[in-house]
Amino acid sequence: MRVIILESAADIAVQAGNIFVELLKEKPDAVLGLATGATPVPTYKYLIDCYNKGKVSFKDAVSFNLDEYIGLNKEHPNSYYFFMMDMLFSHVNMRKDMIHVPNGVAEDIEKECRDYDALIEQFGGIYVQLLGIGTNGHIGFNEPSDAFSEGTYVTDLTKSTIESNKIYFPNGDMPTKAITMGIGSIMKAKKVILIATGHSKAKAIKAMIEGEVTPSCPASILQKHSDAVIFLDRDAASLLA
Numbered sequence: 308m309r310v311i312i313l314e315s316a317a318d319i320a321v322q323a324g325n326i327f328v329e330l331l332k333e334k335p336d337a338v339l340g341l342a343t344g345a346t347p348v349p350t351y352k353y354l355i356d357c358y359n360k361g362k363v364s365f366k367d368a369v370s371f372n373l374d375e376y377i378g379l380n381k382e383h384p385n386s387y388y389f390f391m392m393d394m395l396f397s398h399v400n401m402r403k404d405m406i407h408v409p410n411g412v413a414e415d416i417e418k419e420c421r422d423y424d425a426l427i428e429q430f431g432g433i434y435v436q437l438l439g440i441g442t443n444g445h446i447g448f449n450e451p452s453d454a455f456s457e458g459t460y461v462t463d464l465t466k467s468t469i470e471s472n473k474i475y476f477p478n479g480d481m482p483t484k485a486i487t488m489g490i491g492s493i494m495k496a497k498k499v500i501l502i503a504t505g506h507s508k509a510k511a512i513k514a515m516i517e518g519e520v521t522p523s524c525p526a527s528i529l530q531k532h533s534d535a536v537i538f539l540d541r542d543a544a545s546l547l548a
């Protein structure tokens with residue numbers, strides 16, 4: 308794991324964003340692994356800015372998102388598909404048919420999970436996977452548990468995740484299940500970038516970097532990834548030794 312501590316979320320956005328810009332310059336048809344949530348928003352803004360300045364093109368790129376809420380369709384304003392269109396894809400020249408987000412309303416959800424993994428393989432695997440981290444150490448929606456997950460699957464969200472994300476559901480109708488790429492899928496990415504900002508992430512960051520590798524802190528598995536880069540602001544890094 309390479310840990311890089313920066314001054315601000317804006318600095319993280321530039322550094323993390325530039326990894327994608329460089330990748331797409333070298334390999335325009337790269338397969339990108341993307342995340343939702345508040346943390347990557349500045350990175351997506353930076354990428355949109357780079358696109359507007361002609362520094363990057365998504366014309367031939369392929370993307371796979373980590374997760375989606377069960378029960379929310381693409382048009383639902385709280386769905387992660389909607390989020391990605393809103394925050395990134397509708398502002399750049401990404402081909403719509405190359406955007407992949409798990410289908411949270413698939414009739415056969417088990418098949419959806421298997422098909423999602425197969426499709427990632429079909430495109431040759433993920434080059435760079437962007438991750439945030441939950442206050443409980445989750446990556447994707449891989450919640451703390453007693454075993455590391457493998458491929459894409461359906462998971463129950465923990466109380467802590469529901470607590471963190473329910474602000475986005477003012478009507479109190481937050482789904483309690485999600486479909487997520489598994490730890491095994493994430494670990495297959497050639498490169499992983501995890502970004503975290505703010506005090507609320509400091510405990511999880513300490514456990515991820517300095518704790519033992521354990522499914523009770525799913526992000527700790529990244530200690531075993533051969534190319535994991537962690538970008539933190541000072542608040543997120545504040546409990547590190």
Ligand code: F6R
Pocket residue numbers: 341342343344345346347373374438439440441442445446447448
């Ligand atoms: C989102 C995802 C989650 C978030 C995490 C942090 O696709 O996979 O693991 O990265 O919950 O969310 P924020 O950035 O909102 O703190």
